[in-house]
Amino acid sequence: LLSTLINDLERVQFSLSSVLGEFLQQVFTLIFTIAAVVLLGGKLAWVLVLFLPAILFSSTKIGRRVRHTTRRGQDKLAEIQNILHETITGNRIVKAFGMESWEVARFRTAAKRLLRANLRSVAAAAVSSPLMDTFGAVAIALLLLLGRNEIRHGAFTPGTYLAFIALVFKLYEPIRKFALFNNSFQQAVGASSEIFKFTESEDDVREKPGAKPLPAFSKSIVFEGASFSYGDEEGARDILRAIDLEVKRGEVLAIVGSSGAGKSTLVHLIPRFFDLTSGRLQIDGHDVRDVTLASLRSQIGIVTQETVLFNDTVRNNIAYGQPHVSQKAVESAARAALAHDFITEMPNGYETIIGERGLRLSGGERQRIAIARAILKNAPILILDEATSALDSESESLVQSALQNLVVGRTVFVIAHRLSTVRRADRIVVLENGTITDVGAHEDLMKKLGTYRRLYDLQFLEVDHPRAAPVGD
Incomplete structure (x- = not known):
């Protein structure tokens, strides 16, 4: 295209x-x-x-x-x-x-x-x-x-x-x-x-005439009978089927499952990257289809596996969407993301051009800049979609430390390839073939002989036997 x-x-x-x-x-x-x-x-x-x-x-x-x-x-x-x-x-x-x-x-x-x-x-x-x-x-x-x-x-x-x-x-x-x-x-x-x-093509997700701004998030996010499929054709495969889930403000919710289970699709429904085929998604009782897209997305921060950075300065990438923010606020966000030290070592510090897609930086550095961007946005809802899966162990450790600073006081949806990163979540949702098969804390799910225990055991075996085939998205 x-x-x-x-x-x-x-x-x-x-x-x-x-x-x-x-x-x-x-x-x-x-x-x-x-x-x-x-x-x-x-x-x-x-x-x-x-x-x-x-x-x-x-x-x-x-x-x-x-x-x-x-x-x-x-x-x-x-x-x-x-x-x-x-x-x-x-x-x-x-x-x-x-x-x-x-x-x-x-x-x-x-x-x-x-x-x-x-x-x-x-x-x-x-x-x-x-x-x-x-x-x-x-x-x-x-x-x-x-x-x-x-x-x-x-x-x-x-x-x-x-x-x-x-x-x-x-x-x-x-x-x-x-x-x-x-x-x-x-x-x-x-x-x-x-x-x-x-x-002239119309966006699949359109704002309703007369849509109202979403008030500041304060209570919960609720999926009610939420289903989604790509395309309107008869026989189109459902990616998500009849999802019922409530996430309280301040809760850290991890979503796990094998490849194609619908994990990313589920969290992408929150900022309305897609619209539900049926059912409802409400934030504090407001259907997301009834509020303005700008007010909805302004309350959501996203850090993904594929870090999107622009051929601009480090500062402008961190302050993306907030061009008038102060330099002090940018540096504070970078410190919280453990990015300030390597940024100041660059030739022009925060004014260094990082190249197309940030290719002059390592994977861990790119991810920490993305985390700094999310910290600066200060959104109450945070989506972490495989934020560390493409990193080596050393980079992952740094990024995990930065993420700990990011999740404080927020409602967080975590999708992780490595199940070791979701153990500290308040609750873990297990998705299988587009449906929720189990919900609970790590200790509770480990006691059951379900999908979560099977995935966890496979990754445990992978640590002991590196030649085993990896499990993931």
Whole structure:
């Protein structure tokens, strides 16, 4: 999608910027020339009107063809860029599996498809000029034949007639260029179709008309018969089914289960990244679908496994969404997240640009900046979605210490790959195939021979026998 949008924007910019200035110039030329031709040519000028339907019809047909072939060319360009991106970013996997030749062949095939699509686009646009030249030649020949009779009958003097023909030649140039402008315009339209489709698409989660702000969270979050499935088709698999759960303010709730159980989906319902298929989700008695999205999401902080940082300064990443916050508050949040020390060791401290997606930082450093961002937001509801699963043991220890500072005084939903991190939760919810199969404290669940005990024992065995297959999301 990103490749398509970037390519389409570049094509639209090129198509319009290359002709817009000259188009305006030719419009004025055409207006004044038509006026002069009508005044000077009299009834001969009406001969030119006969060619307008043919010119308009051919321009429309050619334009449609150009638009269609341009769209196909843009799609093929996006395809080849996706192949390049996948191959370059996954080059070690390609080498490890000996797939270099196959990837080269795949690229060549895509390149040939792009070449064919571009040749069709060029061929469609190339028809325009010869066709306009043909119309012009026929019009001039007809005017010469008719003009001879007009001169013979005294309707024109030779000088007036020559001036008229000169104006017709002058008129031909902007008409010919308008055909080329139409091609460029159709290329822009063809390239912009995906842009408009993207910008005009409606969000699946929409705010109700008349939605009211959510008051400050003070009591509980309640799921009542909450079910969710992707898509509206009959037979769509339910990700969550009839979830009944109440979480009190200040409670730390851990959610565990095997891969695909619906853990992340459950917590993503709280900030309305998705809407329930059926049932209700209430915060302090307010259905989340009846409140404004801004007031709802302002009370929720999120730290995920995939840390999202921007190509900006450390300070701006921590203060994301709060640009006017003081430097003192930013540094205080960084200290609480155990990030202040490594930030001050950077070349420009808090003003250091961290690079695209924060790739100049280690995984643990990126995660601690994300935690500092959540601390600074100071939201009463916190979602920790696999916040430490991608870290090594040393980094995880630092991040866990930072998380202890973050969860104080908040209602926390914890999803963790390593069950050792959820033992301190007030309650643990066990999800299996989209339903809650058990709820309780760690000690209580360990006494039962259920899913939680099975997952915990598997991870315990993994510690003793490193070759065992890992369990996780």
